[in-house]
Amino acid sequence: MVIRYNKYKMKLNRKIFREYDIRAVYEEDLKGDLPYYLGKGFGTFVKRSGRKNVCIGGDNRSTTPEIKDKLIKGILKTGCEVTDTEIVPTPVLYFALHNYGFDAGLMVTASHNPPEFNGVKMVVGNKSLYGKDIQNLADIIEKEDFETGKGQYLKKNVTPDYLRFMLGQFKFKKKLKVAIDTGNGTLGPTIVPLFEKLGIDFIPLYTDSDPTFPNHLPDPVVPENLKDLMKTVIDNKLDIGLGYDGDGDRLGVIDEKGSIMWGDMLLIIYAHEILQKSPGAKVVFDVKCSRALEEEIEKSGGIPIMWKTGHSLIEDKMHQENAPLGGELSGHLYFADNYYGFDDAVYASLRLLQILDSTGKKTSSLLEGVKRYHSTPEIRIEVPDEKKFAIVEDLKNLFTGKNNRISDIDGVKVFFPDGWALVRASNTQPALVVRVEAEDSDSLKKIREMFLATIDRFL
Ligand SMILES: [Zn+2]
Structure with missing residues (x-):
């Protein structure tokens, strides 16, 4: 059948419906009516799972407001309620979902991808959609098998509650000297006031929102993108450098000597801390992580669980295994001990600062004794x-x-x-x-x- 999802009557490009999100070049596959039909498809999916309250947010890309508005129109047509959190980092949208108990969430973002990209991350009932569910959504759109109704639209500024939550969780005794680099992504306007309120002594790099990403792509696992952060740490003799990706769900760390600490090494540091409090706990990590992580989890009396790469997949496995900690080499880090179990790079970085604060150790010595492969x-x-x-x-x-x-x-x-x-x-x-x-x-x-x-x- 001919798909009427846009005026050019192009066939739905199934390739943009990926394993754990939707991602595409705006001009090729997100311009036109697709986001509207995607909204109708998502609303239908939500309604058929017995739910109806959707919250939506978007990153700082120039194409985000248009895509988000079309998604909202589509969702409202299915009879679902939509609460618009406007421009927020991904973890703030996830926080809103958990904190206020929304049934479902949509985040318009292409994370660290170049400016011409955009995409959508989807959550239904506190579970990120992936695999078959995303294909089912594509089927609904392809068949134009939509629910109908008239939903209500609301706006909500969720950032103040997010900041309050973080301020309630973290207190630092020492004045740690820190540099942060948000790569002109979405996180800057949230993290700068938070770090100020927490009394952290920090040098901000590229914290202004600029979706052309004029300094470097906001991807903190590409060493090239960490060069300025490294230099700032070394030149100013700082304790640590913290790099964040475009939508704030991945963390890259530079120690006081200017070396990169990858996601698996960060997990070792967190695992040591959490396993002390919760002996025998499980830690979920992706297949790319070092053998050293497995060894350190075992040495600390924990149970290592190697799993598939991808944020939805790790999150799901953590739920199944009741694991308080999970993470990926790529810098997605998930805490379910004192937090909601989703990947929030701000929260992860504060946990690291807290460990530095309470142990009094240098960042690099947090990995002392760990076998380096x-x-x-x-x-x-x-x-x-x-x-x-x-x-x-x-x-x-x-x-x-x-x-x-x-x-x-x-x-x-x-x-x-x-x-x-x-x-x-x-x-x-x-x-x-x-x-x-x-x-x-x-x-x-x-x-x-x-x-x-x-x-x-x-x-
Ligand atoms: Zn991201």
């Missing part, structure tokens, strides 16, 4: 979306046939006596993502070369 950064190999999953499947069969111990939780992780290699299909880009870790640099080189040469044969 050698690893590659994420290696991205461009592969068309249509081919990437089949290649991973072929590689899985190949390594299984060679009698290697493998894990196929997410992509293929192949274990060797002196390290491991992982290849998985990216959920957000037409690419394969490879990461290798080993005991020493020679083993790393050996495994890396062998693994990449093997992948090359399938491209």
Whole structure:
């Protein structure tokens, strides 16, 4: 059937309905009527799950207000109520969902992607939509099988309650010296007053909202984007540098020596703290994380649970396993001990400052005694979306046939006596993502070369 979702009668591009969110180039797939139909589809989905109160927010991108308005119109047509929180970082929207008990939430954002992108993250009943649910939503839109009704529209400024909550959670005895870099993303206008009120001595970098991202892309796991933060920490002899992604749900940390601390190393620090209070607790982390994380969780008497990469998936696994802590190499960090269990980089960074404050240690010495493995950064190999999953499947069969111990939780992780290699299909880009870790640099080189040469044969 011909899909009438926009005046050009183009077919619905199913590719933008990804594993755990919707993401697209605005001009290609989000311009026109799609967001309106997406709103109708989402409202229908919400209503059919027996719910009706939706809250919505959006990041600081120039295309966000238009997309958000169309989504709202669509949702209202299904009879759902919509509360508009306007421009907020993703964790503030999630906070609103939990704090006021909304039934569902929508966040218009393309996180760290370049300015031409935008997208939507969706939550229904405190669970982020992913996988099949997102495909079901696409089916509803494709069939134009919408609920009808007349919903009510409300506005709510949720930031004051968010700030109050954080102020109630954190108190610092010492004057920590900090730099923060929000990459001209959405977080600046929220985090600056919060850090001021908390009495933190901080140097702000690129905290003005500017959706052209004139200084660097707001992605704190790309070392290039952390250069200015590193320099600021070193030049000013600061205790720590905190980098945030465009919508505020991922954290990148620079220690006092100017070195990057990746998500898995941060998880070790949090795990040590939480496992002291809750012995035997579970910690959920994604397949990309270092072996050192597993070892440290076990040493501290916790239960390590390796899981799939992707914020919705980690969050879901934490619920299932009743884990107080979870995280990903990419800097998504989830706390469910004293918080709501979603990825809030502001909350995560304050937890880290609290550990520095209470232990009196230097940032780098929080990882003293932790075995350091050698690893590659994420290696991205461009592969068309249509081919990437089949290649991973072929590689899985190949390594299984060679009698290697493998894990196929997410992509293929192949274990060797002196390290491991992982290849998985990216959920957000037409690419394969490879990461290798080993005991020493020679083993790393050996495994890396062998693994990449093997992948090359399938491209
Ligand atoms: Zn993000």
